[in-house]
Amino acid sequence: MADYTDxxxxxxxxxxxxxxxxxxxxxxxxxxxFKESLAGSKALAAGPKEITDLLRSGGFPSPPTGDAAAQEQAVLTGLTEAKALLTAKADGSAEAFSGVIMEATQAVADASDGVSPEEQAVIDKVRAALA
Incomplete structure (x- = not known):
């Protein structure tokens, strides 16, 4: 695994x-x-070792602040930045990261009564941010 700063x-x-x-x-x-958080966490934990090690290192994640639109934009920007950072490391972790995130978001959406149109719209935005 490549070296990462905090x-x-x-x-x-x-x-x-x-x-x-x-x-x-x-x-x-x-x-x-509750169901969705559990499903998402399980999916993240089941990812490739290089990704799970990275997700487990450090402290707790910091949730974005602001209204719903600002929070969404912060997460989508963060996804794009994370993918670029991992791509720059050139250790193969960028594609693994994208795969884990897509699996986790799908697991979250599937966890409670199937995928709603609103959930699918967010998944599509996540996919675009990782492209």
């Missing part, structure tokens, strides 16, 4: 957990949020 690890971790939070917020409700 700031780089924070960028990757915040983007990953922010993506699953965005999809979860698209389907409000306490029980839904």
């Amino acid at each position: 700031a780089e690890r924070d960028t990757v971790r915040n983007a990953a957990f922010g993506a699953i939070a965005l999809v979860s917020k698209a389907d409000p409700g306490f029980l839904s949020s």
